Amino acid sequence: MSDGFQGGPSDRSRGGAASGAAGNGVRVGGRYELGELLGRGGMAEVRLGTDVRLGRTVAIKRLRTDLATDPTFQARFRREAQSAAGLNHPNIVSVYDTGEELSPDGSHVQPYIVMEYVPGRTLREVLDDGRKVLPERALEITSEVLAALDYSHRGGIIHRDIKPANVMLTPSGEVKVMDFGIARAIADGTSTMTHTSGVVGTAQYLSPEQARGETVDSRSDVYSTGCLLYELLTGRPPFVGDSAFSVAYQHVREQPDPPSVHNTDLPPELDGVVMKALAKKLDDRYQSAAQMRGDLQSWLDGHPLDLPTVLAPMTPPSSDESPTSIFRPPADEDYDEPKRRRWPLVLLGLLVLALLGGAVAVGLQLFGSGSVQVAVPQLTGLTLQEAEERLQVKGLERGAVRRQSSDRVPRGEVLSQDPVADSTVDQGASVDLVVSAGTRMVVVTYVVGMTREEATETLTALDLNVEYETRDAEAPKDEVLATDPNAGESVRAGSTVTLVLSTGPAKVPNVVGLSEDAARERLEDAGFDVDVETDETTPAEAGTVLSQTPDALSEAPRGSTVTITVSDYESPSPTPTPTPTPTETPTPTETPTETPSETPSPTPSGTPSATGTPDDG
Numbered sequence: 297m298s299d300g301f302q303g304g305p306s307d308r309s310r311g312g313a314a315s316g317a318a319g320n321g322v323r324v325g326g327r328y329e330l331g332e333l334l335g336r337g338g339m340a341e342v343r344l345g346t347d348v349r350l351g352r353t354v355a356i357k358r359l360r361t362d363l364a365t366d367p368t369f370q371a372r373f374r375r376e377a378q379s380a381a382g383l384n385h386p387n388i389v390s391v392y393d394t395g396e397e398l399s400p401d402g403s404h405v406q407p408y409i410v411m412e413y414v415p416g417r418t419l420r421e422v423l424d425d426g427r428k429v430l431p432e433r434a435l436e437i438t439s440e441v442l443a444a445l446d447y448s449h450r451g452g453i454i455h456r457d458i459k460p461a462n463v464m465l466t467p468s469g470e471v472k473v474m475d476f477g478i479a480r481a482i483a484d485g486t487s488t489m490t491h492t493s494g495v496v497g498t499a500q501y502l503s504p505e506q507a508r509g510e511t512v513d514s515r516s517d518v519y520s521t522g523c524l525l526y527e528l529l530t531g532r533p534p535f536v537g538d539s540a541f542s543v544a545y546q547h548v549r550e551q552p553d554p555p556s557v558h559n560t561d562l563p564p565e566l567d568g569v570v571m572k573a574l575a576k577k578l579d580d581r582y583q584s585a586a587q588m589r590g591d592l593q594s595w596l597d598g599h600p601l602d603l604p605t606v607l608a609p610m611t612p613p614s615s616d617e618s619p620t621s622i623f624r625p626p627a628d629e630d631y632d633e634p635k636r637r638r639w640p641l642v643l644l645g646l647l648v649l650a651l652l653g654g655a656v657a658v659g660l661q662l663f664g665s666g667s668v669q670v671a672v673p674q675l676t677g678l679t680l681q682e683a684e685e686r687l688q689v690k691g692l693e694r695g696a697v698r699r700q701s702s703d704r705v706p707r708g709e710v711l712s713q714d715p716v717a718d719s720t721v722d723q724g725a726s727v728d729l730v731v732s733a734g735t736r737m738v739v740v741t742y743v744v745g746m747t748r749e750e751a752t753e754t755l756t757a758l759d760l761n762v763e764y765e766t767r768d769a770e771a772p773k774d775e776v777l778a779t780d781p782n783a784g785e786s787v788r789a790g791s792t793v794t795l796v797l798s799t800g801p802a803k804v805p806n807v808v809g810l811s812e813d814a815a816r817e818r819l820e821d822a823g824f825d826v827d828v829e830t831d832e833t834t835p836a837e838a839g840t841v842l843s844q845t846p847d848a849l850s851e852a853p854r855g856s857t858v859t860i861t862v863s864d865y866e867s868p869s870p871t872p873t874p875t876p877t878p879t880e881t882p883t884p885t886e887t888p889t890e891t892p893s894e895t896p897s898p899t900p901s902g903t904p905s906a907t908g909t910p911d912d913g
Contacts, residue, residue, distance in 0.1 A: 323348075324408050325395045328356055336360070340373065344413065347392075354392060358408045365404045373407045379453050380409065380476045385742050386784030387444035389414055389464070389474040414472050419460035423527065431562060434528035435592045437463070439739065440471035441521055442589035443784075447742050448476070449514040449585060456512065458520035459501045460527065470784075499540035499547075500533040504576050507544040518582050522573025529566065530558040534574060548576075563697060565595060568603030590757070597789065598700035598733040672727060674717035675710045680731055683710050687727060695726030699733040701789065707734025735788055742783035743795070748774040751795055761792040766799045768823065768854040773800025804858055806848030807841050812862045815841045823854035829861045836863040 322330045331344035334355060345356040359373045377394035384390065390412040396405045419437070422429075429437075441463055445455060455462075455476055464472040503519035505512050526534045534552035537543040546552075552574060554567040569591050575581040582588035591601055670690050675683040684694050695714075705711055711730045715721055738758045743751035752762050767777055778796040781787055805822050807815035816826045831842055843861045846852050 324356065324358070324397045325393065325410075328354065328393075328408075328410055330356060345410070347410070353413045355411045355413045356408055357411060359406055370405070370407060373409075377407065377409045380411075382451060383448055383453065383476065385444055385447040386782070387440050387471055387473055388448070388476075389472050411474075414464050414466060414474070416464050416466040416470075416472075419463045419465065419524075419528070422465065423460055423531065428531065429528045431529060431566065432596065434525060435566075435596055437465070437471050437528065438521060438525045439589050439592045439596075440784075441473055441524065442585040442592070443739065443741055444471075444473040445514070445517050445521065445585040446589065449517070454512060454514055455517050455520075456506070457498060457501075458517055458524055459498045460524060461498075463524070499543040500535065502544055502547050504548045505578070507547045513578075514584060515578050515581050518573055518585055518588055519575075521585070521588070522570055525573065526552070526555055526570050529555045529562060529570070532558060551576075565601050565603065568601060569595070572603060586754075593738065593758070595699070596733065597736045597738075598698065598702075598730075600698060668723040669720050670723050672713070672715050672717055672719045672721055675713045675727070675729065676717070677705075678710050679708050680710065680729070683713075683729060691723040692721070693724065693726040695728040697729050697731055700730050701734065701736030702732040703735050705732040707732055737786045738789050738791075740779060740781050740783050740785050740787060740793055743779060744776050744783070746776050748776065748795065748797055751776045751779075755793050755795075759789040760787070761790065763792055763794045765794055765796050767796050769798040770801055770853045771798035773798060775800075799854060801851035802854045804844070804846050804848055804850050804852055807844055807858075807860060808848065810841050811839050812841065812860070815844075815860050815862075819858050819860075824852070825855065825857040827857050827859045829859060830864040831861050832864045832866070834863060834865060835867075836865055838863050838865055 324330065327347060327349045329346045329348055331346065334342045334344055336342070340357045340359050342355055342357045345354045346352070347354050359370065374394075377391070380391045381394060391409060392412065393410040394408070395410075396407045398404075399406050441458065445458070448455060453476065455473070457475065458473075462473060462475045464474055466472065499507075501520045501523040503512065503516040506516055523534055526532075535543050535546040535550070537546060552571075555570050556562040556564060556567050569588070572580070573582055573588055582591075591603070595601055668691070670692065672692070673686045673690055675686060678686065680697065687694055700711055702711060709732050711732050713730070714728045715725075721727075736759075738760060740760070741754055741758065743754055746754065748764070755762050769775075769777055771777060775798045776795050777798055780794040780796070787793070802823055804824065805818050807818055810818065812828065816828075819826050834842055836842060840863045841860050842863050845859045852858070
């Protein structure tokens, strides 16, 4: 499958595999081991590195040693770190960490930025290899650059240095914009592009207002992106010169040639897009990156663009002719008399032309035009190149080519033609073609952080349908938390994108005075967990909610805990009034009745008594 480039070597991975990050023992921040030098820019160098804590390959940008002592450059470098760290978009190189390190000799502080390592090549490297970028691929790349800029502009950040060297192509074809090295917040109203070190930016891609040192806004990035697209389409920037000053002057004062002057295969509609982006006046340009991206997507989808036709400039005199000098004409009196003498000759010439024209018209009516009539061949189903070859055989010209999306005809094949097949036309006539743009694909733009209304408007403008899901979150209600598919993915036009919306913080219901069971039910229905504490001292009916934390009607995240205090008060039992105890009447003591002693029975005579009496003697 074509990668959208022609000629030259194929892309190679810049920086190699992760194993290329083998360190030299030097670390910054205590965790980032420095590897080979990847590149050096105007104020920083970039090295391959390894995050030893996470075991991942990174790119580490450090302020150049010879500039680290300059407070101005240090401030600009820190500003880069702060600006870039807040950007999270699939078309922007991610920033993982920032910090500062003392130089080995302790003489100065050296700031650094830890970034995503992106394998691949820059557009500058691709173009320098002499590879021709196909128009469709040029527009796709530029569209993704504009998606990154649209996101950064919404966050108040201007890139200010869009150029081929700052756009990466990964081996899988992803586009990554890097080096927001001179980006600053739009909110800084005093921000201009004038610095003691001169105008910031690359001369071949400077906007006119940058070249003049004036305050810039997001439309300056649009202009620079127009320069980028111009070079992708033609292989050269819109202005070239012997010096940066010469090029900057042209950006301010001169109009570039339309791209089709340098690449005659380009459809004329693209001239309108590029020249609108390169308008000198801010108000004549695309007013946003999103607006320019919309036109590129429309053209890729086969829709006609409502842009003014751009005329190519007059052909300059050939090199062997002496250039016409700019001079002040002589005084009027030197010309009055010759002008008066030339008028009769001019009138005579016009009369002769009119007579000749009439004679030609009469001749055509009497004898016919003499032109050869040919039948228009059948072109539908052919590729554009095959259609052009068949037209040439018949002596016909290819007319306007318009692209239109189609789910049934493969991309690049002719959908229809005008005039239709078998029509009879003069040889040399033009045949207009409608070529299939294939199934219309659109890229899901980044809408996380937008409101429901903003995200819906953005996606429907791309001809995408929108569905909604909600997720409990602390973010404001209806703020977009995520999309499915993710931003940056290509989908068919008419596909559905699901927006995951925040339910927002919930209001805590008032449960004071309810029973514990009723309070628990109401809080759980509202999405809260419940914790219960008891109070045994406050006089209240047992089981009644006395208080709650957070307070009623305050906002809290769903799933958080609401603590309720429930009465466990027990009323003390009343002290009973003592009942008087009646005095008991003493019971009289009974006099005991004596029992008479038994009268011993007489001992019978003759019976010896129990007690013997000793015998006398």
